[in-house]
Amino acid sequence: MREAAAATAAARPQWSNHEKGGVMKRPVHLLRFFVLAALGFIATCVTVNIYFPAAKVEKTAEKIVDEVYQEKKETPPPEQKGKPQSLKEDDMFGGPTRFAWLGPAPAYAEEATPVSNAAIRALKEQIGQRHQELLPYYQQGQVGINKDGFLEVRGTSGLGLPQVATLKRLVDADNAARRQLYEEVAKALGLRPEQVSQVRQIFAKQWRDKAQAGWSVQADNGQWVRK
DSSP states (O other): OHHHHHHHHHHSOOOOHHHHHHHHHHHHHHHHHHHHHHHHHHHHHOOOOOOOOHHHHHHHHHHHHHHHTTSSOOOOOOOOOOOOOOHIIIIITOSGGGGGGGOOOOOTTGGGSOOOOHHHHHHHHHHHHHHHHHHHHHHTTSEEEOTTSOEEEOOOTTOOHHHHHHHHHHHHHHHHHHHHHHHHHHHHTTOOGGGHHHHHHHHHHHHHHTOOTTOEEEOTTSOEEEO
16 A cells, blocks of 8 residues: 555655646746736826917917907007005005915916017017018019928029029028027927927918918918919
């Protein structure tokens, strides 16, 4: 009997300590793999929404385009004349500062106010001055506004060599100023460099929408038309 039991024990598979550890570790590795795969799948499904102040950019573009096209002139804000405060309003309640602890009033019109600074105003003035020189070329269809918010030479028929050179110089200078304008507006709003293209598209719509009758503009599908 003892010999039979010994023979049976010898026939059983013997697991080494290393093999036992490997078998136990396999479920742990598999669990880690599935967790990482699930996290990767979730990450691909999550869309990061980056804030873009479309209303503020649109208002800024509308104001600048109007002033360049001279549809509206920039005027300084009117001087605010505050009414004299009574003793009851100022002394008894301590004026507006007494209620500062209640928190600031909500800025409902914040999104609708245009952004401006010295750089933006200087670029707007450059584009506006150059616009007067470009007007005859706009009216004759020799220069147009493309879908990206820049100018393009559409034809030079009837122009002499000096006029062609002048037109190309004006277009190149204007496009350089426009490109810098879009970047400055984005910078003033604290936007990311990759969001400049969104600013440019909003300006492009305003340039084309407010163009005068007879000007060449490029539609979003790439087709050129005369307004």
